[in-house]
Amino acid sequence: MSFLTLDHVTHHYFSKNGYTKALEDISLSVGEGEFIALLGPSGCGKSTILSIIAGIMKQTKGSVLLQNEAITDSELPIGYMLQQDYLFPWKTIIDNVLIGPKIYKKEAPAVKEKALELLDEVGLAHVSDAYPDALSGGMRQRAALVRTLINDPKILLLDEPFSALDYQTKLKLEDLVSQLLKTYYKTTVLVTHDIGEAIAMSDRIFIMNADPGSIAKVFEVPVELRNETPFLVRRHPKYQIIFDKIWKELDERAPDSEGAEAT
Amino acid sequence: MKAKSDQHLFEAYKNSLKREKRIVISWQLSILIIFFVLWEIASKFYWIDPLLFSSPSRVGNVLVEKFADGSMFTHVQVTLFETLLGFLIGTIAGILIASALWSSARFSKIMDPYLVIMNAMPKVALGPIIIVALGPGYISIIAMGAIISVIITTLVVYSAFNEVDPNYEKVLKSFGATRWQCFKEAVFPATLPAMISTLKVNVGLSWVGVIVGEFLVSKQGLGYLIIYGFQVFDFSLVMSSLALIAIFAAIMYKIVEKLEAWLIKHST
Numbered sequence: 144m145s146f147l148t149l150d151h152v153t154h155h156y157f158s159k160n161g162y163t164k165a166l167e168d169i170s171l172s173v174g175e176g177e178f179i180a181l182l183g184p185s186g187c188g189k190s191t192i193l194s195i196i197a198g199i200m201k202q203t204k205g206s207v208l209l210q211n212e213a214i215t216d217s218e219l220p221i222g223y224m225l226q227q228d229y230l231f232p233w234k235t236i237i238d239n240v241l242i243g244p245k246i247y248k249k250e251a252p253a254v255k256e257k258a259l260e261l262l263d264e265v266g267l268a269h270v271s272d273a274y275p276d277a278l279s280g281g282m283r284q285r286a287a288l289v290r291t292l293i294n295d296p297k298i299l300l301l302d303e304p305f306s307a308l309d310y311q312t313k314l315k316l317e318d319l320v321s322q323l324l325k326t327y328y329k330t331t332v333l334v335t336h337d338i339g340e341a342i343a344m345s346d347r348i349f350i351m352n353a354d355p356g357s358i359a360k361v362f363e364v365p366v367e368l369r370n371e372t373p374f375l376v377r378r379h380p381k382y383q384i385i386f387d388k389i390w391k392e393l394d395e396r397a398p399d400s401e402g403a404e405a406t
Numbered sequence: 407m408k409a410k411s412d413q414h415l416f417e418a419y420k421n422s423l424k425r426e427k428r429i430v431i432s433w434q435l436s437i438l439i440i441f442f443v444l445w446e447i448a449s450k451f452y453w454i455d456p457l458l459f460s461s462p463s464r465v466g467n468v469l470v471e472k473f474a475d476g477s478m479f480t481h482v483q484v485t486l487f488e489t490l491l492g493f494l495i496g497t498i499a500g501i502l503i504a505s506a507l508w509s510s511a512r513f514s515k516i517m518d519p520y521l522v523i524m525n526a527m528p529k530v531a532l533g534p535i536i537i538v539a540l541g542p543g544y545i546s547i548i549a550m551g552a553i554i555s556v557i558i559t560t561l562v563v564y565s566a567f568n569e570v571d572p573n574y575e576k577v578l579k580s581f582g583a584t585r586w587q588c589f590k591e592a593v594f595p596a597t598l599p600a601m602i603s604t605l606k607v608n609v610g611l612s613w614v615g616v617i618v619g620e621f622l623v624s625k626q627g628l629g630y631l632i633i634y635g636f637q638v639f640d641f642s643l644v645m646s647s648l649a650l651i652a653i654f655a656a657i658m659y660k661i662v663e664k665l666e667a668w669l670i671k672h673s674t
Contacts (some may be wrong), residue, residue, distance in 0.1 A: 197580045223580035229573050233595045242591060243581045294581065 145172035146330050147196070147298060152205035153355075154191055164355035165191045169205070171349060171358065173330055180333045180341035180348045182389070184396075188356025189334040193300045196332065197223050209298065220247070222291030222299040222329075226307055228283040230275040236262070236286050237271040243294040254293070261289045265319060281312035288320060292327070299324065299331040305340065317344060317373040338389050342382060343373035350392055360392055460642040468646045482650060485616060485627040488544060489658070492551015493612035497605060499552065500559025507560070508567045508593065509585065525561060529554040530618045537623050547619035547627075554615035555608040562607075566600035567593055602666045609662050613655050 154166040165188040173179050181189045194200040195207060198214045198221065207214045220243070230239045240258045244250050262268050265285040267278075275283055284304060291299065304320075305313040321344055324331055335341050341348045346369050348362040362385065368376045376382055442462045448454045449461035456464075472478035507514040533550060540546040574592040575583075583591065620629025628647045635643030 194576075199576060199579050220582070221580055223577065225573055225576065227573070229571070229577050231574065231592065231595070233598075242578070246578065246581045246583045246587055246591075290577075291580075300580075 146175040146177070146210060147173040147332075148206075148208040148211075149192070149196075150206045150208070152192075152195065152202045152207060154188070154195065154200070155203045166195075166202070167355040167357045169356070169358060173332065175330055176328045177347070178324065178331045178333065178345045180335060180345035181351055182335060182338065182341045182348055182393075183351030183356070183359075184353050184393075185336065187351040187353035189351060190302055191356065193223070193302050193332065193334055196298070197221050197300055220294040220296045222294065222296030224284075224287055224291055224299070224301045224304040226303045228275070228280075228287035230283055230286055230290070232275050235272050235274055236267065236278070239275065239286060240271075240290045240293055243290060247294065258289065258293050261292055262286070264323070265289055279312075280308050281316055284308065284316060285319070288323070292323065297330065299329050301331060301333040303335055306335070306337070313340075314374055320344075321373050338386055338393070339377060340373075342368065342385055342389070343376040348389065350389065350396075352396060359396065362389060362392075457639070458641055460645045464642040465646045465649060468642045469649070472646070478650075481627055481631055481647075482654070484544075484624075485620065485629065485651075486654060488547045488619070488627065489551055489612050489616045492548045492616055493555065493608055495548065496552035496555035496612060496615075497559055497608050500556045500604070500608075501563050501601060503556070503560045504563035504567060505589070505594075507564050508589065514564070521557065521561060525557045529557075529615065533618060533622050536619075542623040547616055547624060550619035551612040551615035555611040558611070559604050559608060562604050563597065563601055566597045570596045599670055602669055605662050605666065606659065609658050610655070613651065613658075617651070 149169050149171050152166060152169040153164070155162045155164050169192065171179075181192060183189055191200065195202045196209075196214065230236070231242070234242070237255070237258060240262065241250065241255065244254045244258075259268060259271060262271050265288065267282060267285055267289070270278060270282065275286070278286065284307075287304075301320075305316055308316065317340065323329075331345075333341070333345060342364060346364055348364065349358050350360045350362065351357065352359045364385065365381050367381055368379055368385075371379060445459075446462050449456040449459060449464075469478070507517060530550070532553065536549050536553070537546045540549055570593050574596065575588045578588050578592055616627075617629035617632070620627040621633050624630045628651050631647040632644050635641060635647065
């Protein structure tokens, strides 16, 4: 049964001088524990989809169901990770992590213990009382991950969370995130423009068109790749095959060939 | 051997810093001394009219005399009290109004033209009306000290609220935070440095408001002494009040600066 369903979702951005259609007729469903990736050029509305799923924005048409409940009525916690960590610089790491429970009014010694455990799991236990500016980019993004996981979200939305990191840190973090999500059996939607990252991490890849954002094609990641860590996926013989397929698909939609299509 | 030469270079660097500091301070002192000496000489030899421009020795005499009989303490106290209160009320009210504007986009749109008018308005021109409304006393003068800084505080703090990175709110909203929670957890703390820097501006403004208020109505305070000295043509009194205002305004500014450094250190 589908865990998250988007049914003919369309979204417009209105301004004084008119409107832009950011999304058109997006329909997709994600099973529980599944990891999907939305892959496409910038400006194809990937982040808009995440904002709608998170309930921060309301789509202009269509419906979004999480466990068969409209997203706005749902009380399920949602985990949202952005390109940057957006840790609050005036709070210590542990206080940053506990901001979610504070808002849900579920602050308890047990929650703090769980937070420390999670921090330990991502290798940040020793800096729990430090301020974010004392940490490196990779450490900060790990802290941000713990901040979302502490609320036990039913679904995780990752908005290019690795794009601001250097390559080595990014690969390491991919492995960590992937392992954590498998352990806790989280349903995840990843937005990215990195083909390799999409293949390495997800089970299914949705290729998106821009102007207006819509789903162009869906790729299934081969089963052999799904159970490997992202680092090992990149060395798997089948990796290059699917990479080439997606590359070709995206290349045909590249902006420089768009003019020819329009005529 | 190598460590020794490193240490040596470091010592040389420290010495050059010390030397630079000594040069700056000696220039600063020289300017001060030259100014007072020239003033004294110019007054003594009638290059300037001593009746109008007084002289450092006369100003000194007035200060000693007035502090000795205790009357100056009262004046200083009154003015400091009014300025401090005006400054606090103006700043806090400004931050509260800015928060109200932030809480409702519609309210802020409605208030926009009124804020523009009130900001453009020279606040001291409201003096007579405030005195009529609040009576000739402390309250009017404190109100002057406050009103002169409240609108500018509102505008500066409100625009700082709006410049907070919306992604901080996005993070909190994904946890289901209400608008008030977003304000308390993200917007307000993120704006603290901006608020503190308005404090520095407000200190100066409150002095203006209070001195003008004392010009208009009062029987005590440094502003009153200036106006009184002017009316009885006692310019030594005017000058000594001015000197005290300069000293206390500078002290207040320095305190706020220290407070700023402390708050920034402990809030971020």
